[in-house]
Amino acid sequence: MIDFRYHIVSLISVFLALAVGIALGAGPLKETIGDTLTGQVEQLRAEKEDLRAQLDEAENDEAAAEAVVSAAGQRMLAGALPDRRVALVLLDEVPEEQVTAIGERLGEAGASVSATVTLTDAWTDPGLRTYRQALAGTLVSYLETPPPADAGTEAELADALVQGLVGADGAAPDTVSENAATLLELLSSGDNPLLSVAGDVTAPADAVVVVAAPPAQDPEPSPSADTGATTQDAELAVVDASQRLSAGAVLADGRRTPESLTSAVLGDADRAERLTTVSRTDDVTGQVVVPLALAARIAGENGHYGFGDDLEPLPPAVQLPPVDRTPTTPDAPAADGDAGAAGDAGAEGEG
Incomplete structure (x- = not known):
């Protein structure tokens, strides 16, 4: 059976360990612990600044790429539709x-x-x-x-x-x-x-x-x-x-x-x-x-x-004919070609 003396000894051991830790931390190990923590903080700060610089560079590169695609797109799209x-x-x-x-x-x-x-x-x-x-x-x-x-x-x-x-x-x-x-x-x-x-x-x-x-x-x-x-x-x-x-x-x-x-x-x-x-x-x-x-x-x-499996980066280049919007009457069938009427699927060729 654990008696009262055992508890007294345990409490004394805890306080002794705490006292030794305080004494070492405030004495011989003070500078070592402080230097270690300071070094770790400075390292983390440097890593954060490096990651921020990399992120800014990536964002700038993406913005530049989008600007090029946007400018090139105007030329690619001219007359497509x-x-x-x-x-x-x-x-x-x-x-x-x-x-x-x-x-x-x-x-x-x-x-x-x-x-x-x-x-x-x-x-x-x-x-x-x-x-x-x-x-x-x-x-x-x-x-x-x-x-x-x-x-x-x-x-x-x-x-x-x-x-x-x-x-x-x-x-x-x-x-x-x-x-x-x-x-x-x-x-x-x-x-x-x-x-x-x-x-x-x-x-x-x-x-x-x-x-x-x-x-x-x-x-x-x-x-x-x-x-x-x-x-x-x-x-x-x-x-x-x-x-x-x-x-x-x-x-x-x-x-x-x-x-x-x-x-x-x-x-x-x-x-x-x-x-x-x-x-x-x-x-x-x-x-x-x-x-x-x-x-x-x-x-x-x-x-x-798009980009990835089963996807192509660009469609093939095509040249569409002019739109034919010739009016029709019940006695005059619709003209061949591209029409906007409902049900005129594939008027210019559907694969």
Whole structure:
């Protein structure tokens, strides 16, 4: 049994050790310990300053590289998309500076942005599934070319969106058709609008750029319009419809990750053969590539552009013919060539 004397001895030992430590620290070892700590602090400070200098140098190098790419891009883009009208479809919220930069690059290529629309949360909210199904049933009656009966709600909504953006009045090709205007109105109105539209859409698009939103913190798929579907399925349906119903489409994605839309496209052999993707469009390099990739897709050249496995740095150079917007009547078939009417997919050649 441990008695009181054992505790006394233990306490004395502790205080003796403490006293010896204080005596040595304040005496013979004082300078040694102080010098050691001072040296370690100075070393850490020097390492921090060196890392800061390296970071500043890397940032300066990146800024210089971006300036070169930006300047070279103006020359590369000149005339790539002559007189084409391009609709931007934003999959959820995309940084304004990224949207502006892509629009400016399209302008440098000779194109104009005919519309900018953003999918709202209602596009994929599981709680609004019944509402979307009912709305899709109404929208189908305004589609020039309805999807197959078993296509599903996601495909019907995607077709309605794209036809609303590219549908042209045959007698006045620079004006959106009545059905197209109705489709956009139905999609962007009501208590649960599926779209937000920036400004008025007065001219039909020839082509579409679908811009992916930055990745969410939680990459887990969420249920979407149909049983077993995910948000990614709904977004891919929009990319599918954009390519099928316009003269050409490009998916402007961020950095490629296992969860990115680019990875989903490349993981599907059928989609990989017919859908064009551009990665890292959140920086200047990808933004310059978007108009070049769109021009190539309109010309029938499909590809996946960026840096990494299965990606090419640049699309092939192409020369697009002038746009043909000849008015048509029921008795006069549409002229061959690039047209902005809905359903005129691959008017300039689709691969």
